[in-house]
Amino acid sequence: MSSGSIRIYPLQPDDPGLTSMQACWSLSVHNNQYGLLRHVRCSHDDLFVLTAADDGNILSFYLRRPEELQRHQAQVPSPRAGVEAEALAPDIQDPAAYSIKTAKQKLEEDILRQKAELVVAGKQRRLAELQEKFQQVLMDNQNLPEHVRLTPEELQLDPVFNELA
Known part of the structure; x- marks a missing residue:
């Protein structure tokens, strides 16, 4: 048949x-x-x-x-x-309809995109925590007596960071 x-x-x-x-x-x-x-x-x-x-x-x-x-x-x-x-099942004639292969590829892309977004959100959260901790260190430094306090130049780890920003 x-x-x-x-x-x-x-x-x-x-x-x-x-x-x-x-x-x-x-x-x-x-x-x-x-x-x-x-x-x-x-x-x-x-x-x-x-x-x-x-x-x-x-x-x-x-x-x-x-x-x-x-x-x-x-x-x-x-x-x-x-x-x-009995009539056979009709074929899908809509040119805008996805094939099974295309639909599967789009689903895989969506899953990869969601995973990447989760990684980015995690890194952004970690960066916010570090920035908050750095602000706390700066405040603690300002509260120290002046002879022990670090200058802003001493708090800078690498001057290249300023050039990249």
Whole structure:
């Protein structure tokens, strides 16, 4: 099928007219855009069904024998009737809509931006703390007796800092 799905029709043993092909199970297994089904084959012992499609995948499905189904009492849902009449999901035609890849990239960029903003906010907070501490040191220096007090030149660590500002 062109959508990459396979259909399974439960057949009855004594049904030469194939009247039991009214309903089927539909299983989407290959890529629905590039998964055009090319081959469906049963294994030599009829235990597996192999499918190959244009998406490059080869898939294998195990088929249980009727004895195993009865022994395990598998709960298989009823097949759906009228699946051929169902419309396929429409493609997104809006040129402004993001592709999944673009949306993922934008999300990753947003996460990186938020992390960077948190780092910047942390550094700004630390800088404000240091500036406050420096102002406190300046005030404590002014409160000292004049013979012990440091001059503004002595409080300057490196004159290059003034040149950079």
